[in-house]
Amino acid sequence: MAHAAERFAEQGYHATSVSEIVRGLGVGKGVFYWYFDSKEQLFLEILRDAQTDLRRRQQQAIGDEADPVRRIELGLRTSMAWAEAHRDHNKLIELAATDRNFVGALRRGQDIAVADVVKHVKEAIASGRIRDADPDVLAHAMVGVVGHLTRVYIYDRGEPADSIADVAVAFCLDGLGITPAS
Amino acid sequence: MAHAAERFAEQGYHATSVSEIVRGLGVGKGVFYWYFDSKEQLFLEILRDAQTDLRRRQQQAIGDEADPVRRIELGLRTSMAWAEAHRDHNKLIELAATDRNFVGALRRGQDIAVADVVKHVKEAIASGRIRDADPDVLAHAMVGVVGHLTRVYIYDRGEPADSIADVAVAFCLDGLGITPAS
Amino acid sequence: MAHAAERFAEQGYHATSVSEIVRGLGVGKGVFYWYFDSKEQLFLEILRDAQTDLRRRQQQAIGDEADPVRRIELGLRTSMAWAEAHRDHNKLIELAATDRNFVGALRRGQDIAVADVVKHVKEAIASGRIRDADPDVLAHAMVGVVGHLTRVYIYDRGEPADSIADVAVAFCLDGLGITPAS
Amino acid sequence: MAHAAERFAEQGYHATSVSEIVRGLGVGKGVFYWYFDSKEQLFLEILRDAQTDLRRRQQQAIGDEADPVRRIELGLRTSMAWAEAHRDHNKLIELAATDRNFVGALRRGQDIAVADVVKHVKEAIASGRIRDADPDVLAHAMVGVVGHLTRVYIYDRGEPADSIADVAVAFCLDGLGITPAS
DNA sequence: AATGAATGAGTATTCATTCAT
DNA sequence: GATGAATGAATACTCATTCAT
Numbered sequence: 177m178a179h180a181a182e183r184f185a186e187q188g189y190h191a192t193s194v195s196e197i198v199r200g201l202g203v204g205k206g207v208f209y210w211y212f213d214s215k216e217q218l219f220l221e222i223l224r225d226a227q228t229d230l231r232r233r234q235q236q237a238i239g240d241e242a243d244p245v246r247r248i249e250l251g252l253r254t255s256m257a258w259a260e261a262h263r264d265h266n267k268l269i270e271l272a273a274t275d276r277n278f279v280g281a282l283r284r285g286q287d288i289a290v291a292d293v294v295k296h297v298k299e300a301i302a303s304g305r306i307r308d309a310d311p312d313v314l315a316h317a318m319v320g321v322v323g324h325l326t327r328v329y330i331y332d333r334g335e336p337a338d339s340i341a342d343v344a345v346a347f348c349l350d351g352l353g354i355t356p357a358s
Numbered sequence: 359m360a361h362a363a364e365r366f367a368e369q370g371y372h373a374t375s376v377s378e379i380v381r382g383l384g385v386g387k388g389v390f391y392w393y394f395d396s397k398e399q400l401f402l403e404i405l406r407d408a409q410t411d412l413r414r415r416q417q418q419a420i421g422d423e424a425d426p427v428r429r430i431e432l433g434l435r436t437s438m439a440w441a442e443a444h445r446d447h448n449k450l451i452e453l454a455a456t457d458r459n460f461v462g463a464l465r466r467g468q469d470i471a472v473a474d475v476v477k478h479v480k481e482a483i484a485s486g487r488i489r490d491a492d493p494d495v496l497a498h499a500m501v502g503v504v505g506h507l508t509r510v511y512i513y514d515r516g517e518p519a520d521s522i523a524d525v526a527v528a529f530c531l532d533g534l535g536i537t538p539a540s
Numbered sequence: 541m542a543h544a545a546e547r548f549a550e551q552g553y554h555a556t557s558v559s560e561i562v563r564g565l566g567v568g569k570g571v572f573y574w575y576f577d578s579k580e581q582l583f584l585e586i587l588r589d590a591q592t593d594l595r596r597r598q599q600q601a602i603g604d605e606a607d608p609v610r611r612i613e614l615g616l617r618t619s620m621a622w623a624e625a626h627r628d629h630n631k632l633i634e635l636a637a638t639d640r641n642f643v644g645a646l647r648r649g650q651d652i653a654v655a656d657v658v659k660h661v662k663e664a665i666a667s668g669r670i671r672d673a674d675p676d677v678l679a680h681a682m683v684g685v686v687g688h689l690t691r692v693y694i695y696d697r698g699e700p701a702d703s704i705a706d707v708a709v710a711f712c713l714d715g716l717g718i719t720p721a722s
Numbered sequence: 723m724a725h726a727a728e729r730f731a732e733q734g735y736h737a738t739s740v741s742e743i744v745r746g747l748g749v750g751k752g753v754f755y756w757y758f759d760s761k762e763q764l765f766l767e768i769l770r771d772a773q774t775d776l777r778r779r780q781q782q783a784i785g786d787e788a789d790p791v792r793r794i795e796l797g798l799r800t801s802m803a804w805a806e807a808h809r810d811h812n813k814l815i816e817l818a819a820t821d822r823n824f825v826g827a828l829r830r831g832q833d834i835a836v837a838d839v840v841k842h843v844k845e846a847i848a849s850g851r852i853r854d855a856d857p858d859v860l861a862h863a864m865v866g867v868v869g870h871l872t873r874v875y876i877y878d879r880g881e882p883a884d885s886i887a888d889v890a891v892a893f894c895l896d897g898l899g900i901t902p903a904s
Numbered sequence: 905a906a907t908g909a910a911t912g913a914g915t916a917t918t919c920a921t922t923c924a925t
Numbered sequence: 926g927a928t929g930a931a932t933g934a935a936t937a938c939t940c941a942t943t944c945a946t
Contacts (some may be wrong), residue, residue: 181452188456188457188458191458193937193939193940193941194466194941194942195940195941196941203906203907203945204906204907204908204909205906205907205908205909205941205942206905206906206908206943206944207905207906207907209941210905210906210940214942215940215941216940216941230486270455270456271456273452273456273509274370274452274453274455274456275370276369276370276373276397276489283514304417304503307528307532307935309525309528310525311506312527313511313522313525313529316506316507316510316511317503317506317507317525317526317529319506319535320503320504320505320506320507321499321502321503321504322502323506324498324499324501324502324503324505325495325498325499325502328498329498335498340495343491343492343495343496343499344499345531346489346491346535347495347534348533350489350532350533350534350535351503351529351530351532351533352532353528353532358935375914375916376915376916376917377914377916385915385931385932386931386932387917387918387932387933387934388917388918388919388930388931388932388933389930389931389932390917390928391916391917391918392929392931393930396916396917397915397916397917463915516908535945551822552820552822554736554823555822557918557919557920558919558920558921559918559919559920564934566848567927567928568927568928568929569920569921569922569927569928569929570922570923570926570928570929571926571927571928573922574927575909576912578920579919579920579921580920582891606793624940634820635820637816637820638734638816638817638819638820639734640733640737640855647878671742671892671896673889673892674889677871677886677889677893678889678893680870680871680874680894681867681870681871681889681890682869683870684866684868684869684870684871685866685867685897686866686871687861687870688862688863688864688865688866688869689859689862689863689866689938692817692862693859693862694910704859706729707855707856707859707860707863708863710853710855710865711859711897711898712884712897714853714896714898714899715867715893715894715896715897716893716896717895717896721724728934739935739936739937740936740937740938741935741936741937748911749910749911750911750912750940751912751913751937751938752909752910752912752938752939753909753910753911754912754938755937755938755939756908756909756910757909760936760937760938761936772905851929
């Protein structure tokens with residue numbers, strides 16, 4: 177799966193053939209179909225693992241932090257750090273977004289991720305720390321910021337995740353209309 | 359080109375065959391190759407037209423507005439309105455981002471679009487209206503917000519562009535650290 | 541036809557499209573089909589003209605020469621000179637030999653050409669100037685010599701026709717078992 | 723390869739489709755591309771094998787014959803016998819001569835074959851058995867005789883190789899200006 | 905468990921030919 | 926006489942998937 181993820185990330189789903197994947201591993205085609213029903217299922221499996229892994233990292237990072245705003249910040253930073261460390265898997269997530277066959281599975285995972293953020297946002301709104309707006313939209317806005325900045329700065333321009341994360345966090349927290357913790 | 363854009367948007371580039379495009383138009387396969395050198399060139403042509411059109415709309419919308427912050431806001435709103443009216447073309451732009459063959463052409467167009475925004479941001483920073491940060495990153499952050507909210511709310515959930523644009527604008531302007539015009 | 545002959549000679553029959561022929565002439569496709577029923581018929585027409593022209597040249601060259609051996613020699617030399625001057629048409633003749641659709645037409649012309657030579661050979665045999673062998677075979681042997689030497693020396697190596705013709709004639713006349721005219 | 727050679731010989735290279743080749747063998751199209759990179763490569767492979775085989779036969783036939791003139795004669799006879807037994811492969815050689823894509827490969831093989839003959843001719847000239855002329859031209863003249871007589875008499879008219887070989891040999895040896903071995 | 909030869913539907917593209925203008 | 930847009934059958938080639946070994 178790691179090898180396949182690499183190939184998919186580099187060349188896209190269609191441009192990567194099963195032949196190429198197994199050749200790169202030095203195994204026969206039969207063994208591929210022993211473990212996976214189809215190329216599509218392989219992709220979905222990698223995708224699910226990626227989403228699961230990202231979520232676990234975020235939960236670890238947030239730990240038992242009490243401040244919801246701080247939790248949001250940790251989530252954003254973890255996203256970018258994870259994306260930097262897992263280029264291939266993150267590329268797969270982008271890939272899945274533009275393919276009819278995968279967009280469903282992708283969304284299921286993303287809904288969960290967004291729900292996590294929404295929880296923190298709601299809490300912060302309740303305590304007056306964040307301007308009163310639709311928490312769902314706010315969460316998605318942050319997802320958009322982090323995703324795009326990752327793509328442009330970390331992937332395309334090769335900048336370090338944490339320096340760009342500083343700007344992303346500043347933009348997002350301001351965008352949420354944060355009032356400093358009293 | 360309109361019909362092809364529709365098919366590409368719906369099914370993706372690879373899943374849409376030349377056969378299908380011409381069949382849907384009730385014409386022969388040869389006529390396709392009379393007008394386009396290849397399926398790839400067709401896609402690129404549609405992509406370029408889409409990017410050109412979006413940019414023209416933005417320039418029209420901004421007109422000769424003097425306030426840079428207001429120009430940014432108009433740009434954001436126009437993006438979302440255009441995306442709502444041109445679902446297919448916007449989908450194509452998303453598609454292009456995940457395909458090696460198109461990402462180059464896409465980026466060329468996007469660099470121009472971002473440069474437009476960066477100009478306004480720089481001006482606003484110079485006049486102290488926006489927090490002093492890398493204008494390039496700020497512009498990209500806004501692109502991320504608008505793109506993602508469009509995808510999720512306008513496309514997937516079918517909400518009207520202007521109501522979601524209000525939230526997007528609020529998030530972005532706050533994210534820029536705007537100080538109200540004195 | 542001259543232009544088409546050139547293209548066919550250079551690229552072969554299949555590799556030369558009707559589009560290319562008319563484009564090179566700056567005319568539309570319609571006019572092509574006004575003058576010719578098909579690409580195949582065009583080829584056959586050029587072929588027939590080429591064979592006719594070669595034969596006329598040979599008859600002119602031979603004139604009313606009385607000596608049959610001398611007539612043979614003149615025929616051989618004229619063949620090579622003509623091939624040098626009409627590279628394209630000669631190439632077409634070679635091309636026709638390997639294509640089912642043209643080999644029939646080609647053979648009809650070649651049979652006539654060979655018959656001309658056979659006449660001289662028979663006469664020379666009758667007068668004891670040439671060894672008594674099947675005149676048909678002898679004629680074909682000479683056709684083989686001239687054709688192949690033309691291909692190799694005149695076309696591929698660009699040598700002048702008359703110098704190579706000297707050797708070809710010597711080989712052929714000796715091959716016929718000529719006894720010097722008494 | 724045998725089946726493909728047959729189809730190519732009968733219909734020509736372009737008129738023979740990969741589909742037809744595999745259909746005739748009762749196998750799928752994929753298996754063709756498992757063994758060959760392309761239709762072109764298949765043709766080249768058959769061509770090379772044919773040329774290699776012909777040369778081996780000639781070398782076997784000549785053995786350690788001491789007389790260069792006799793070696794030439796054996797070479798000529800072997801050529802015609804081989805052509806009779808390998809109609810398809812010989813046709814392919816003719817086909818290759820008129821196709822830009824194959825003429826290079828063809829020539830490489832033919833240069834070797836001619837070089838073999840030239841060696842014998844040179845030796846015979848040195849010992850005064852053959853008239854002093856360019857041995858290269860003489861060799862090519864014989865190639866022309868044998869090739870053409872094969873085409874006309876063995877292939878088109880179905881005559882036995884050895885009877886026509888007698889005439890070809892007589893013509894060629896006379897053409898070389900042979901003086902009987904003293 | 906594993907191989908890799910075999911399948912065949914599917915793809916992009918070409919090109920001789922037609923015909924409304 | 927002439928144009929060139931339109932046709933569609935045909936072509937070489939790919940690749941996810943199967944299955945006898």
